[in-house]
Amino acid sequence: MSQPHPYLGARFRLATHHHKGAIIAPVFRDVLDGVVEEVDCDTDALGTFDGEIPRRGSPYDTALAKAALIDPDGARGVLASEGSFSPHPQSPLITVNTELVILRDCVSTRVFVGSAFSTTPHILRRDVGEDDRDLTTWVARADLASHAVVVQAVNDDMTVVAKGVQSPEELTSAIDAARSLSPTGVARVTSDGRAHLNASRRDVIALAARDLADRLLRRCPSCHEPGWGTTGSLSGAPCRDCGSPTAQPWGQRWACPACGHDEDQIDQEQRADPARCSWCNP
Numbered sequence: 001m002s003q004p005h006p007y008l009g010a011r012f013r014l015a016t017h018h019h020k021g022a023i024i025a026p027v028f029r030d031v032l033d034g035v036v037e038e039v040d041c042d043t044d045a046l047g048t049f050d051g052e053i054p055r056r057g058s059p060y061d062t063a064l065a066k067a068a069l070i071d072p073d074g075a076r077g078v079l080a081s082e083g084s085f086s087p088h089p090q091s092p093l094i095t096v097n098t099e100l101v102i103l104r105d106c107v108s109t110r111v112f113v114g115s116a117f118s119t120t121p122h123i124l125r126r127d128v129g130e131d132d133r134d135l136t137t138w139v140a141r142a143d144l145a146s147h148a149v150v151v152q153a154v155n156d157d158m159t160v161v162a163k164g165v166q167s168p169e170e171l172t173s174a175i176d177a178a179r180s181l182s183p184t185g186v187a188r189v190t191s192d193g194r195a196h197l198n199a200s201r202r203d204v205i206a207l208a209a210r211d212l213a214d215r216l217l218r219r220c221p222s223c224h225e226p227g228w229g230t231t232g233s234l235s236g237a238p239c240r241d242c243g244s245p246t247a248q249p250w251g252q253r254w255a256c257p258a259c260g261h262d263e264d265q266i267d268q269e270q271r272a273d274p275a276r277c278s279w280c281n282p
């Protein structure tokens, strides 16, 4: 018989402001038969997605700071999540939404990280001026019912007139109000990135929670502690034409956070595009 698994059937507490428990709890129940208690706390002081309070640390640091905000109350671990939108490192015109869900184990004090990303986040932006009142097509694409928007006046302060806007009527009146505050008569409408108002972001958070729960479930093949998972991709995929090693991904490194044991899993079939090869395309 193997030793009992510390996370199976365990109780966790989630530090959240806007009910991310509805996203994360079902995943932990399915994978670990775990119970996630949502603890409402004001995480806004650590930065907000409407841009009103800038975030100071990295998303990982911010998630750790959120986890430290709540009383563990005897739970096995404290969960927190944090996301970001940033330009794709290779294709700056593409926006990447990255979500982290972390667990700080209250017994071992070890921190485990689950992550997921999307290169198709629902982030729209449109400036509405005087002869640009036909918003019908744009509003249909904006999918207001599941993705709210923020309306600002284009002025020196970029005055926020309304946030969390989810109806066409509310949008029209907010645009009118914003235009009246703008010297050029222009209102800016952008997607509201806050998770409870952005269904696409919630999907990515659920994938990050799944990545974390799967990681917590897997045991290290060497020491049998839970938390065995990937720590990053390995470069070196051979060029399809000449076979030279390139900087393109070739597999994954798996590691144990408890004993440090690691293993490289190389994808032997993987070949790199010759356009990325320093011999074929110097």
Ligand SMILES: [Zn+2]
Residues within 6 Å of the ligand: 220, 221, 222, 223, 224, 225, 256, 257, 258, 259, 260, 261
């Ligand atoms: Zn280990």
Ligand SMILES: [Zn+2]
Residues within 6 Å of the ligand: 239, 240, 241, 242, 243, 244, 274, 277, 278, 279, 280, 281
């Ligand atoms: Zn080559």
